[in-house]
Amino acid sequence: MLNWLAVVVLLVVVTTVVVVKLLARRRAPDPGWFIDSTRAAGALTVIGTMFAVLLAFTIFYALQNYQKARDGGSSEAIAVTELHNVADVLEGHDGSRLHGDLICYSRAVVKDEWPAMRRGKSSPSVQHWVDTTVTDFAAIDPTNAKQEAAYAQWFDQQAQRRDGRRARAAEAAPSVPIPLWIVLGIGASAILAYMCVQADRRESAVIQAVPIAFVSALVTSALLVVGFLDHPYDNWSGSLQPDQMRVTLTLIDDGHMAPCDMRGTPT
Numbered sequence: 001m002l003n004w005l006a007v008v009v010l011l012v013v014v015t016t017v018v019v020v021k022l023l024a025r026r027r028a029p030d031p032g033w034f035i036d037s038t039r040a041a042g043a044l045t046v047i048g049t050m051f052a053v054l055l056a057f058t059i060f061y062a063l064q065n066y067q068k069a070r071d072g073g074s075s076e077a078i079a080v081t082e083l084h085n086v087a088d089v090l091e092g093h094d095g096s097r098l099h100g101d102l103i104c105y106s107r108a109v110v111k112d113e114w115p116a117m118r119r120g121k122s123s124p125s126v127q128h129w130v131d132t133t134v135t136d137f138a139a140i141d142p143t144n145a146k147q148e149a150a151y152a153q154w155f156d157q158q159a160q161r162r163d164g165r166r167a168r169a170a171e172a173a174p175s176v177p178i179p180l181w182i183v184l185g186i187g188a189s190a191i192l193a194y195m196c197v198q199a200d201r202r203e204s205a206v207i208q209a210v211p212i213a214f215v216s217a218l219v220t221s222a223l224l225v226v227g228f229l230d231h232p233y234d235n236w237s238g239s240l241q242p243d244q245m246r247v248t249l250t251l252i253d254d255g256h257m258a259p260c261d262m263r264g265t266p267t
Contacts, residue, residue: 003236003237006224006228006236009220009224010217010220010221010224013216013217013220014213014216014217014220017192017195017196017212017213017216018209018212018213018216020196021195021196021199021208021209021212022199022205022208022209024196024197024199025199025200025201025203025205025208026201027199028199028200028201029201030201030202041198043194044191044194044195044198047187047190047191047194048191050187051184051187051188051190051191051219054183054184054187055184055187055222055223055226058176058180058184058226059222059225059226059229061175061176062175062176062226062229062230063229065171065175065229065230065232066171066229066232066240068167068168068170068171069167069168069170069171069232069233069240070168070232070240071164071167072163072164072165072166072167072168072169072170072171073164073167073168073240073242073244073245074164074244075160075161075163075164075167076109076160076161076164076165076167076168076244076245077106077164077242077244077245077247077248078160078164078244078248079157079158079160079161079164080102080105080106080161080245080248080252081248081251081252082153082157082160083098083102083154083157083158083161084099084102084251084252086150086153086154086157087099087102089146089147089150090137090140090142090147090150090151090154091140096256096257097136097139098133098136098137098140099252099256099258100256100257100258100259100260101129101132101133101136101259102133102252103249103252103253103256103258103260104125104129104132104258104259104260104264104266105126105129105130105133105264106245106248106249106252106253106264107249107253107258107260107261107262107263107264108123108125108126108128108129108260108263108264108265109123109126109165109242109245109264110242110245110246110249110264111262111263111264112125112126112263112264112265113125113126113169114233114241114242116172117168117169117172117233118172118231118233118234118235120172120173120174121172122169122172123264125260125263125264125265125266126165126264128266129260129264130162133158137154137158168240171232171233172233174230174231175230176226176230184223184226188219188220188223191215191219192212192215192216192219195211195212195215196212
């Protein structure tokens with residue numbers, strides 16, 4: 001849905017600025033509005049350079065946050081798999097408490113928390129299984145050296161799972177601040193408006209339309225990319241999905257009793 005919306009926005013912006021440029025061309029005086037065209041082009045170069053630097057910085061910043069969210073989800077899924085293996089040692093393969101908690105946690109992440117992150121929220125069900133896992137683990141009493149080693153390893157994997165969840169959840173809310181969006185909007189508007197003012201009726205309509213169409217398409221596309229990276233869980237093509245956690249769920253959901261339904265809701 002958002003992909004089509006982005007295409008519509010791109011077409012609307014390009015069409016609008018081209019029409020405005022051609023209308024300005026019809027009303028422009030014979031030599032144009034600028035007496036010194038070289039100085040006018042130099043001013044446009046300065047504006048464009050400043051906007052390009054700011055835009056590049058914003059894309060780099062948003063891309064870093066996007067990668068943090070992706071890496072956090074992957075790290076979390078791997079940690080849950082390892083916790084399931086450690087649970088085999090702590091409570092035996094036929095044990096149901098820790099195994100069931102981890103299965104329910106994974107289901108809740110996939111079915112409940114991922115959709116919630118699109119709204120900038122987290123899942124109470126996931127937090128419930130975090131707390132339940134802590135309680136059930138505290139009841140474990142290691143009885144041999146092997147279990148004691150697994151007991152110590154649990155804390156490391158639990159910390160990795162916690163950090164991974166925090167990393168992906170932190171990117172649920174937009175990271176690019178509103179003032180930066182305003183500055184980007186002003187810069188894009190200034191470039192397109194300045195190009196419209198440079199209309200020259202001595203050139204053909206095609207020659208006047210092509211440059212501003214290319215520039216407006218590039219500027220709009222770049223801003224859409226920033227929006228995509230700033231909302232990594234929305235319904236864009238290429239948005240982050242719980243694929244790694246789904247893989248984990250296929251590995252650990254091996255017939256153990258789980259105190260939840262398929263969405264991870266406690267039963």
